[in-house]
Amino acid sequence: MIRFYGTYEIKLDAKGRMALPSKYRSQFANDKLVITKGYETCLTIYPTDEFEKVFEEINALSEFVEEHRILKRSVIPNSAELEFDSSGRILIPKMLLSWASIDKDIKLLGVGNKIEVWNNQQLEPNVVPAQQVAAYTEKVMGPKKREG
Template sequence: MGFFSGEYDCTVDAKGRMVLPARIKSNLPDIDAGNVVLTRGFESCIVLYSQTEFKKIYSKVSGLNEFSEEYRVFQRNFFRGINEVELDSNGRLLIPKMLMAHAQLEKDITVVGMGNRVEIWSPDLYQKFLIQDSSEFAQLAEKYLAPTKKE
């Protein structure tokens, strides 16, 4: 599995295509190098997964109990936003219009490596989700990364 990191300023052309940053593209597994999965993020962004990574998530979601109304609602909303996209020879991918609208994307975009996935944001919306106070960031780091008693 590739590890995606970094923050990149990119653009979307008039046809809805963007060039995947070279650092992101180079971290796609060889088996997935020409194909990625785009889906709606829980916030107003687009999430890009390698096909290998997405298959793990797909297995979890498709394995939910179809006889539970709550699970069906989740599955319906989860699966409706999934798009398999092929990179062209120039490393560009076409962002579907429905996803462009969901993320409120225009010409300028911000691409953020998030470990096992990549987020694609409108720069203005992205800024609203960033922590501005370093002490708040430190508190979250302590909460989620500090050793527990078992460690």
């Protein structure tokens, strides 16, 4: 089972390569992964099997619904399959780095079945205050939700 969690601060090299922490890297079969645009201004890294699930859901959407077409155009063309090099690094496509405003100092967030890649300055505005997290937790995970 894929389980990414924790936060890591790392640096990209001048060519746009990064080395994933060994705790994360060990969860990629055949040293392959897929990177794509995230839902905020971040990038998302999936093991290929996990991305296949996302791809199948998005690909199954109707071409006759505008929101579906927009979602397909946002995710599928902006995804790339990558492999680790001999030093355990991945080369992130320049277009994705530019879109997420990522240059050198980044944070990796393990969020379950995927990893989010953030520019440090882009992450701060997306951090939710503790009170809001508590309210979301109560709403989503509260007793009524577990019973039904």
